[in-house]
Amino acid sequence: MAAGKQIILVTGANSGIGLDTAYYLAKAASNHVIMGVRSLEKGQRALDQLRARKPPGTLSLLALDVSNDESIHAAAKKLEADFGRLDVLVNNAGNQIQPRFPTREQLRETFETNVYGPVILTQTLIPLITASQGKKIINVSSELGSITAGSNPDFYTHQNPFTAYRMSKAALNMFSTTTYAHLKDQGVKVWSFCPGFVVTDLAGQREGRAAMGAESSETSAQAILDIVEGKRDAEAGTFIGRYDAQIPW
Numbered sequence: 082m083a084a085g086k087q088i089i090l091v092t093g094a095n096s097g098i099g100l101d102t103a104y105y106l107a108k109a110a111s112n113h114v115i116m117g118v119r120s121l122e123k124g125q126r127a128l129d130q131l132r133a134r135k136p137p138g139t140l141s142l143l144a145l146d147v148s149n150d151e152s153i154h155a156a157a158k159k160l161e162a163d164f165g166r167l168d169v170l171v172n173n174a175g176n177q178i179q180p181r182f183p184t185r186e187q188l189r190e191t192f193e194t195n196v197y198g199p200v201i202l203t204q205t206l207i208p209l210i211t212a213s214q215g216k217k218i219i220n221v222s223s224e225l226g227s228i229t230a231g232s233n234p235d236f237y238t239h240q241n242p243f244t245a246y247r248m249s250k251a252a253l254n255m256f257s258t259t260t261y262a263h264l265k266d267q268g269v270k271v272w273s274f275c276p277g278f279v280v281t282d283l284a285g286q287r288e289g290r291a292a293m294g295a296e297s298s299e300t301s302a303q304a305i306l307d308i309v310e311g312k313r314d315a316e317a318g319t320f321i322g323r324y325d326a327q328i329p330w
């Protein structure tokens with residue numbers, strides 16, 4: 082099913098940006114997209130939904146809870162056994178916990194998924210990534226994690242109250258820069274990518290997002306497809322967004 086194809090893993094692929102991204106990537110017959118999901122039940126429904134649209138590429142499911150090391154190591158073992166390489170890793174799974182003054186527990190929950198998860202998963206998969214042709218890592222971040230933008234009183238994110246979320250995406254951004262610095266000589270390209278303000282279930286706010294003018298998450302999926310297709314290669318090592326945007330760290 083996947084022989085000769087580009088092997089791509091998208092975490093948190095059962096909904097929102099991850100789901101649309103899995104579909105957009107599977108539109109290319111040369112791609113095999115692995116949908117990383119923490120609930121196989123939700124994942125199977127998502128997989129059935131995408132297969133019903135008959136994309137030319139292929140899709141499969143992988144149990145993967147990024148907040149759990151056992152799950153990460155089991156997923157890595159399966160990837161190695163099934164494919165022996167990983168061309169593209171899309172670290173998309175995330176949560177958004179919103180209080181301005183988060184508790185220790187809320188900080189932990191946020192960082193487990195948005196920071197420790199992608200860090201441990203990426204480190205575990207480096208041998209498979211460096212064994213591939215693609216060698217791409219896309220960390221789905223947020224403009225809310227930009228310290229340059231957030232410290233500018235004239236910028237719209239300045240007063241945004243999602244403290245834990247913003248800290249987590251700033252930390253993920255630093256992980257993008259360190260990973261790129263450490264691996265670029267082996268041909269690995271890394272981006273922090275802001276998918277824009279789009280309609281998804283993030284923080285249970287689908288309707289509120291739509292009312293506030295959020296765009297379709299297909300716009301985020303298209304931008305991730307552009308990265309995978311090499312259209313943003315010259316921007317490796319930087320923080321980018323949809324519509325060719327460059328975002329300040």
Ligand SMILES: NC(=O)c1ccc[n+]([C@@H]2O[C@H](COP(=O)([O-])OP(=O)(O)OC[C@H]3O[C@@H](n4cnc5c(N)ncnc54)[C@H](OP(=O)(O)O)[C@@H]3O)[C@@H](O)[C@H]2O)c1
Nearest residue numbers: 093096097098146147148173174175223278279281282283
């Ligand atoms: N929507 C926006 O406007 C926006 C803007 C900027 C950045 N982002 C980023 O985009 C990414 C995707 O979010 P979304 O908007 O598409 O929200 P979403 O629809 O809520 O999707 C989040 C996905 O992450 C999964 N997930 C959560 N915790 C996980 C874990 N521990 N292990 C594995 N998967 C886990 C969820 O799975 P379950 O269904 O099992 O919970 C879900 O599939 C996030 O990193 C988010 O920070 C979104």
